[in-house]
Amino acid sequence: MQFFGGSEISPSPPVPTATGNNAHRMYIFNRNGVCLLYREWNRPLHTLNPQQDHKLMFGLLFSLKSLTAKMDPTNAEKGNLGIPQFPGQGCSFHSFRTNTYKLSFMETPSGIKFILITNPRTGDLRETLKYIYNLYVEYVAKNALYTPGTLIRCELFNTALDQYVRSIA
């Protein structure tokens, strides 16, 4: 698997793929499963408390990744189901769709997972997530006061993210 094609940082946000208020929520997890950021824009239904919700989400992504790694029909050397894998190793997935939402997923080489949940009719959001990763690098990773592995409390990042998500939504 190739991560980002090139090393260049996309200078401008990708063109929106759909119109309408369609972004529901966003998660950022680090490689240990700690939820670094949770933003919610439009979520009428809450079934669990936030902690359990984050755990369930991380568990779902983890298991789906081991499922896709095991199912990969183009590779004969797959190992056992559920074998731990490094980011970028094995076959991963970039989105799934149900009748009520679409989940787009991106994992960086350092194991940070970006999850964006949108309207089911949204198009391919891989570029969008790459752009959000750029925002993360600019406003969080380069922030001197930010300690890696802790909750993201960067005002600038939150406003930039909200603004960008509103522009795609």
Next chain:
Amino acid sequence: MAAIYSLYVINKSGGLIFYKDYGSKGRMDTNDSLRVASLWHSMHAISQQLSPTTGCTGIELLEADTFDLHCFQSLTGTKFFVVCEPGTQNMEDLLKAVYELYTDYVLKNPFYEMEMPIRCELFDINLTRAIQKDRVALLGR
């Protein structure tokens, strides 16, 4: 080149009742296919819990790096899912056709016990035909 890699049918409790491989590399053994099927069953259920709105019926399409997985759930909870090349179209129709074959040749078979592995010759024959037809249609496009 195979457009469809494999087809699975799982019963309402997540047990694998049918698995057919159409030329993927490194075919899964029986144990692995059973595990993958029940894992899919639980992922399908969890995805419903994480829905932002009510009325979610679970994952319909999973887009991985090297394949797409299309899933169709019947009203009784039997799930049919097909693993195919990324971007393959009309898989919903194929799954509905498979469901039709299932109702015709499996459920109407008096010797078939519900929720048990499918061993019906007519189902196999007609399924092969349906998949062939789909491949021919794919070549025509």
